[in-house]
Amino acid sequence: MLETILATRTADAVVEAPSYIAGRWVTDGTWHDRQGPYLRRTVSRSVAASEQDIAAAVAYAPAAAKTMARLSPARRAEVLEAAALAASVRRDDIARLIALELGKPLKDGRGELDRVADTFLVCAAEARQIGGEVLPVAGFARGVGNTALTYRAPAGVALAITPFNAPANLLAHKLGASFAAGNTTIVKAPPQAPATSAAIVALLLAAGAPAEAVQLLHGGGDVGAALCAADPVAVISFTGSAETGTAVARAAGAKRLVLELGGNAATIVCEDADIPAAARVCARTGYSNSGQSCISVQRIYVHRSRYDEFLDVLSTEVKGLKVGDPLDPDTDVGSMVDDAAAQRVAGWAQQAVAGGAVLTLGGALDGATLQPTIVAGPAPDADIVIREVFGALVAVLAYDDFDDVLATCNTSRFGLQAGLFTRDIGRIITAWRELEVGGLVVNGSSNFRLDHVPFGGVKDSGFGREAPRQMIEDYTVIKTLLLRDMSIWGQTR
Structure with missing residues (x-):
């Protein structure tokens, strides 16, 4: 199926994205078209999951979980390593799918596929590390004469x-x-990227994953809600808006949740910062993927003594960005x-101007393309x-006092990640301690992530951490074995 999904490369081709349910690709049902936001034509089609499809996927999952739990960590790692290699080999093809479905530039899509390869490799390494521990039960009187051990078992x-x-x-x-942990996974794909999602699922299967490893369903919020409420589901990992995350939690009930929600990330530029370097980084990371990232540079607080200088350099750097066809490598x-998303952001910019702000650059719309603003x-x-x-908008604000700007950043209901440009180690430690965020990037903007480093937020930005090691902890359960009257520690009290 991977070859079929990636085979259509002509300019006017429509990529078909079937579901994958109970070990087979499903093409029966109602097909929904995805309009490419830049090409403004149908670029992909997906089969919307029916109630019967959801029921079939849920019914299949428990037995699939049993099969997956018997797959050794070594085999899981081998499959993930093969998937990482395949992601590198098919990098350009899948990046092109992303550009078609989302208008995301090829250079960003290629970077995303590089990260896919890294992510699968890290997951493979973590699969090889799954284990348990021997507990020191004999350190307490009631534990003498006994042995206790644990291991991490798949959640199911x-x-x-x-x-x-x-x-x-x-x-x-x-x-x-989830695969590294030994689970079966039901994937609910975003309606905006059905073919890209199908390609990643097909890639893992082509790398040797058993049919029981994954199922793929397409559809909207109703499909997600039905799956969240399904009894066999043990753990839910959701990335999206805070509002939708609340709905996921409500539908899930008493299930384990990992929620990576929204943000309005702040970056602070201190008076001792390298202003040209900071402006270049903020220009590059404020508009990548048209700002459609939960850690995209949104609010930049610049010390008043360097504010005008920073704004001038930032404007020059942003003017140099090439806007246009996402299929153009440049x-x-x-x-x-x-x-609608582009119109919303442009409208918010105009509201800010009406409230006294200055639109120094951008604001113009061409369909779904918003000029960097x-x-x-x-x-x-x-x-x-x-x-x-x-979206493709950055707000720049002046500040006078470092402690005050930290407090200003903390007024946000979100707390995902922040950036800080300074050479002052005291400020770095203070910001790390005082900022109510899950991560702080120093001498970089908020928009930087390493896929093997814990990532996640506080407040309305969610809970749990998305990095393979931490996610495997969420995707597994600790099982304890107590051996009565059998001790490796000695019997004498």
């Missing part, structure tokens, strides 16, 4: 609900870690996911400051 059935903005790598994180900024000096309560923009 995992549900992965993935977003559109990084459909390949975020699926690789969820599916790769394009830096493609389209947003759809017209800089808004200087918005009001503290402007939507572009307090809400998640998730």
Whole structure:
């Protein structure tokens, strides 16, 4: 199936994305078209999951979980290593799918596939490390004469609900870690990227994963809600908005949850920063994927003494970004996911200007493409400051006192990740301690991530950490063995 999905490379081809249910690819049902936001034509089609499809997937999952639990960690690692190699080999083909379905530039899609390969490799390494421990029970009087051991067992059935903005790598994180843990995984793909999702699932199967390892269903929130509520599902990993995350938790009930939700990430530029370097980084990471990332640079707080200088350099750097066809290898900024998203962001920019801000660059719309936009000096309560923009817009604000700007950053309901440009180790430690975020990037913007490093937020940005080692902990359960009157520690009290 991987070859079939990736075979259509002509300019006007439509990629078909079937479901994968109970060990077979399913093409029966109602097909839904995905309109490419840049090409403005149908680029892919997917089979919407019916109630019968959902029931079939849920019914199949428990037996599939038993089969997967018997697959050795060594074999899981070998499959993941093969999948990593395949991701590198098919890098350009899948990046092209991403560009078609989402308007994401080829260079960003290729970078995403590099991360997919890394993610699968890290998952493979972590699969080889799954184990347990011998507990020191004889250290307490009641434990003398006994032995206790633990190991991490697969949770059973995992549900992965993935977003559109990084459909390949975020699926690789969820599916790769779940597979490494020995689970069967039901994937609910984003409606905006059905073919990309199908390609990643097909890639893992082609790498040698058993049919029982994964199922793939397409559809909207109703499909996700039905799967969340399904009794066999033991753990749910969801990436998306805070509002949808609340709905997932409500539908799931008493299930283990890993929620990576929204953000409105802040980056602080201190007076001792290398301003040209900081501006270059913020320009590059504020508009990659048209700003459609939960850690994209959204709010930049610059010390007032360097504010004008920074704004000038940032504007120059952003003007140098190439905007246009995502299939052009030189394009830096493609389209947003759809017209409505682009219109929303442009509208928020105009609202900020009406409230006294200055639109220093961008703001123009061409369908789903928003010209990279800089808004200087918005009001503290402007939507572009307090809400998640998730678009090609960056707000720049001045600050006077370091402690005050930390407090300002913390007024956000979100707390995913922040950036800090300074050479002052005291400020670095203070910010790391005081900022209410899951991660701090020093001498970089908020928009930087290593896939083997713990990633996740606090407050309305969710809970749990998305890195293979931490995810495997979420995807497994600790099982304890107590051996009465059999001790490796000695019998004498």
